[in-house]
Amino acid sequence: MVLSRFDFPEGFVFGAATAAYQIEGSSFGGCGSSHWDTFSATPGNVKGAESGAIACDHYHRWGDDLDLLRAANMDGYRFSTSWARVMPDGVTVNADGMDFYERLVDGMLERGLKPFQTLYHWELPSALADQGGWTNRDTCFRFADFAEAITRRLGDRVAAIATINEPWCVSWLSHFWGVHAPGQRDIRATARSMHHILLAHGAAMERLRSMGQPNLGIVLNFDYAQAASDSAEDQKAAALWDGIFNRWFIEGITKGTYPANVLEGLDPYMPAAWQDDMALIGQRLDWLGVNYYTRHINAHDAAAPWPHLKDGQGDLPKTQMGWEIYPDGLHHFLTRMARDYVGDLPLYVTENGMANADVLQDGAVSDDVRTDFLFSHLAATKRAIADGANVKGFFYWSLLDNYEWAEGYEKRFGLVHVDYQTLARVPKSSYHAYARALAKND
Numbered sequence: 001m002v003l004s005r006f007d008f009p010e011g012f013v014f015g016a017a018t019a020a021y022q023i024e025g026s027s028f029g030g031c032g033s034s035h036w037d038t039f040s041a042t043p044g045n046v047k048g049a050e051s052g053a054i055a056c057d058h059y060h061r062w063g064d065d066l067d068l069l070r071a072a073n074m075d076g077y078r079f080s081t082s083w084a085r086v087m088p089d090g091v092t093v094n095a096d097g098m099d100f101y102e103r104l105v106d107g108m109l110e111r112g113l114k115p116f117q118t119l120y121h122w123e124l125p126s127a128l129a130d131q132g133g134w135t136n137r138d139t140c141f142r143f144a145d146f147a148e149a150i151t152r153r154l155g156d157r158v159a160a161i162a163t164i165n166e167p168w169c170v171s172w173l174s175h176f177w178g179v180h181a182p183g184q185r186d187i188r189a190t191a192r193s194m195h196h197i198l199l200a201h202g203a204a205m206e207r208l209r210s211m212g213q214p215n216l217g218i219v220l221n222f223d224y225a226q227a228a229s230d231s232a233e234d235q236k237a238a239a240l241w242d243g244i245f246n247r248w249f250i251e252g253i254t255k256g257t258y259p260a261n262v263l264e265g266l267d268p269y270m271p272a273a274w275q276d277d278m279a280l281i282g283q284r285l286d287w288l289g290v291n292y293y294t295r296h297i298n299a300h301d302a303a304a305p306w307p308h309l310k311d312g313q314g315d316l317p318k319t320q321m322g323w324e325i326y327p328d329g330l331h332h333f334l335t336r337m338a339r340d341y342v343g344d345l346p347l348y349v350t351e352n353g354m355a356n357a358d359v360l361q362d363g364a365v366s367d368d369v370r371t372d373f374l375f376s377h378l379a380a381t382k383r384a385i386a387d388g389a390n391v392k393g394f395f396y397w398s399l400l401d402n403y404e405w406a407e408g409y410e411k412r413f414g415l416v417h418v419d420y421q422t423l424a425r426v427p428k429s430s431y432h433a434y435a436r437a438l439a440k441n442d
């Protein structure tokens with residue numbers, strides 16, 4: 001299905017997203033060490049032990065990268081400001097880091113791009129990781145200090161600020177599965193980080209709002225929870241996965257509670273008096289970001305400890321990540337957020353995209369599969385709007401091929417191909433298709 005910007009409401013923001021560690025190059029500009037630098041330096045954590053030290057060298061090539069967004073007729077750019085770049089030890093400001101982000105934001109405005117800033121897309125400064133990172137309650141308030149410092153510098157020019165990107169990844173993926181930094185596999189660390197990451201969100205929201213900063217939100221990721229069978233056990237497994245991934249964070253923020261089926265397992269490990277934090281966590285949102293990629297097939301595993309889950313096999317076509325392509329899931333979450341949690345609050349699809357084993361041939365990349373992916377998810381977004389969800393924008397993940405965390409550089413999500421030897425950028429056919437769809441009549 002080919003859609004254009006005219007199929008969406010007036011003012012709808014089309015763009016692409018990136019994140020600091022994945023593109024900038026953490027070895028440049030006085031950036032401090034983050035837990036991703038040390039995690040990736042530890043054998044076995046990241047494919048090929050690759051790190052974000054150079055990444056796409058966006059630190060030096062940012063002007064060309066912004067030109068790519070503009071040339072594709074995009075309206076906005078979702079980027080993140082690295083805590084470790086702005087405050088290398090977690091507390092002291094690095095003037096070069098601040099200057100870099102000021103140049104970047106001014107560069108967006110010069111090109112007519114709306115800056116959508118994310119404050120935490122995972123560069124926890126190592127000095128704070130040494131003190132327990134997200135298992136330590138103090139980290140939440142250091143984060144609010146960082147939020148204040150960077151907002152004093154950029155807050156008059158950004159269109160929107162998200163506190164945290166994907167709390168589920170910060171907590172469950174990183175402290176229960178150990179797949180992301182800091183690579184812990186510990187249920188007590190998981191429970192604490194699941195709560196503290198929301199407390200950090202609430203503390204930053206309160207601080208920024210007290211400064212008069214408008215348009216504050218959070219970006220949550222969602223995973224369609226499908227049961228492997230009709231059996232009562234598998235249905236319960238899917239409901240539990242839905243609680244862990246999809247309900248914990250949004251219900252903490254909008255209802256002041258955590259799902260009972262998840263607390264059944266986590267309650268013994270939660271920080272003392274966690275209930276007293278729920279008012280701060282429940283700060284009013286100005287908007288909500290929805291990241292959506294795939295669905296997850298869940299089965300009951302009686303032999304495993306809580307949450308007694310194992311993965312089932314899905315039969316839909318899969319991306320290079322092995323993730324099933326399921327656009328209906330995006331419609332599901334957009335309409336569900338509106339219906340069950342946020343009503344008419346503006347929603348943005350802050351990430352949606354696919355990895356593909358793209359090949360550069362004769363100076364071009366043909367990735368029609370990505371174009372189909374993009375348009376089928378735009379169509380799901382359009383249906384969600386027709387069904388009442390107040391969706392205001394869509395950001396493709398990602399503008400560039402980049403550092404895919406524990407997967408290193410092998411998985412390519414970009415609309416633009418990056419050659420990691422020369423760092424040359426080549427727009428793929430999906431980039432050109434998106435640019436055509438976003439063309440304006442003027």
Ligand code: IFM
Nearest residue numbers: 019022166291351397404
């Ligand atoms: O690359 C990541 C991004 O950093 C966060 N959301 C999911 C993307 C693809 O895995």
